[in-house]
Amino acid sequence: MRLKAEDVFRPGSFPEYTYVSRKSTASGLPYELRLQQAIKVSGFLTSLVGPSKMGKTILCEKVIGFENIVEISGADFDETTDFWKLVSAKVGLSYEGQFASEKILPDSGDKYSKREIFALTKDKIINYYKEKGLVLVIDDFHYAPEAKRMQVAQQLKDAIRKGLKAVVVSLPHRADEAIRQNSDLSGRLSLINISPWAEEDLKEIAKIGFDKLGIEIEEDVAAQIAMESLSSPQLMQYICLNICILLEISKAEKNIVKQEILEQAYRFTTVNFEYGDVVAFMRKGPSTRGKSRNRFLTRDGSECDIYELIVKSIAENPPIMRLEFEDVKNRIYSLIPDEHERPKPQMIKDSLGKLQELLNGREDIFKVLDWKEEVLYILDPLFLFYLRWGGNEK
Numbered sequence: 518m519r520l521k522a523e524d525v526f527r528p529g530s531f532p533e534y535t536y537v538s539r540k541s542t543a544s545g546l547p548y549e550l551r552l553q554q555a556i557k558v559s560g561f562l563t564s565l566v567g568p569s570k571m572g573k574t575i576l577c578e579k580v581i582g583f584e585n586i587v588e589i590s591g592a593d594f595d596e597t598t599d600f601w602k603l604v605s606a607k608v609g610l611s612y613e614g615q616f617a618s619e620k621i622l623p624d625s626g627d628k629y630s631k632r633e634i635f636a637l638t639k640d641k642i643i644n645y646y647k648e649k650g651l652v653l654v655i656d657d658f659h660y661a662p663e664a665k666r667m668q669v670a671q672q673l674k675d676a677i678r679k680g681l682k683a684v685v686v687s688l689p690h691r692a693d694e695a696i697r698q699n700s701d702l703s704g705r706l707s708l709i710n711i712s713p714w715a716e717e718d719l720k721e722i723a724k725i726g727f728d729k730l731g732i733e734i735e736e737d738v739a740a741q742i743a744m745e746s747l748s749s750p751q752l753m754q755y756i757c758l759n760i761c762i763l764l765e766i767s768k769a770e771k772n773i774v775k776q777e778i779l780e781q782a783y784r785f786t787t788v789n790f791e792y793g794d795v796v797a798f799m800r801k802g803p804s805t806r807g808k809s810r811n812r813f814l815t816r817d818g819s820e821c822d823i824y825e826l827i828v829k830s831i832a833e834n835p836p837i838m839r840l841e842f843e844d845v846k847n848r849i850y851s852l853i854p855d856e857h858e859r860p861k862p863q864m865i866k867d868s869l870g871k872l873q874e875l876l877n878g879r880e881d882i883f884k885v886l887d888w889k890e891e892v893l894y895i896l897d898p899l900f901l902f903y904l905r906w907g908g909n910e911k
């Protein structure tokens with residue numbers, strides 16, 4: 518049977534036909550091997566940390582397999598969630614319950630029934646996991662409330678000593694302290710850091726996938742898509758799928774990916790991304806309490822204030838997720854032709870600080886930037902991609 522594009526390129530689920538194995542930058546070993554090794558060390562907890570959309574969940578699924586993986590999410594927890602109740606419910610064990618027993622009393626012959634409440638012990642649950650060869654993966658640990666993360670870490674400490682195999686997956690910086698900086702767990706951790714994808718590895722996804730579909734793609738076209746994918750395999754899968762959809766409806770040649778189709782595919786890819794509010798919020802910046810902000814005349818003839826300039830500068834070529842202050846400044850300066858009319862470096866720095874503060878006060882989807890130690894990190898590749906290709910914000 519001929520494969521369909523949506524089976525080959527899968528931005529939202531396990532990519533059976535386009536799975537690419539990468540080597541860890543630190544050890545030079547494939548990530549799959551690192552994770553396999555980590556899980557095998559009994560009495561150790563595995564902490565898998567990496568930026569958003571870099572394939573953390575897929576790696577766990579690949580290595581542990583769907584038969585053996587038990588996935589729970591940090592989002593499954595609120596302040597009152599009982600860890601063991603959740604861990605047992607996920608494998609269909611009832612943690613607490615009642616059973617009725619009936620006895621006939623020997624003397625009188627009367628029937629006597631009683632209801633008893635039982636609760637599974639932790640040990641029973643752990644044993645169940647061990648017997649079935651199950652591995653507990655606590656994914657997106659950063660979604661669990663902060664206080665809960667510490668409690669879960671404590672439960673895990675005890676459980677791994679008793680032989681439970683567990684992997685905790687989280688984003689860097691935000692939520693790994695409960696695990697990585699927890700002195701109770703020190704000496705009992707296997708640490709795996711997932712790095713952003715190199716363009717070479719991203720290119721592989723396109724090459725393997727289009728080959729499976731009998732579609733031709735040249736090296737440099739694949740390389741351009743890889744660059745726009747901003748080190749995210751998810752974006753790569755998404756763009757490739759959209760290229761296929763465009764090819765299907767196009768009247769031109771269907772069996773080759775040409776340069777001309779790329780821009781249309783990028784724009785088409787942003788359609789389902791919901792960053793419009795984030796971008797509008799950033800461009801607006803903090804309230805000026807009625808005062809008007811300085812405006813700068815840009816090379817395209819529009820007048821922008823400092824916050825609009827910052828947003829524009831992030832979207833400039835080449836797409837980069839980590840910008841030194843000098844880069845941001847140079848990008849802003851190159852937007853403003855008149856060199857006497859450019860904002861002072863301090864003003865740019867202050868505005869970046871304020872912007873970061875504003876975004877931090879908002880919901881998770883707004884946490885797209887990190888400005889620290891004179892470096893601007895774009896945390897979410899999908900956001901940067903949207904900024905470059907989405908809506909009319911450019």
Ligand SMILES: Nc1ncnc2c1ncn2[C@@H]1O[C@H](COP(=O)(O)OP(=O)(O)OP(=O)(O)O)[C@@H](O)[C@H]1O
Binds near residue numbers: 532574752
């Ligand atoms: N090894 C891989 N080979 C090919 N594609 C991959 C690979 N890993 C991930 N992907 C693609 O990227 C998508 C996102 O991967 P995944 O959900 O594992 O990321 P994540 O790091 O867990 O993201 P999040 O931080 O949002 O939880 C997958 O659905 C898949 O399309």
Ligand SMILES: [Mg+2]
Binds near residue numbers: 656
């Ligand atoms: Mg994930």
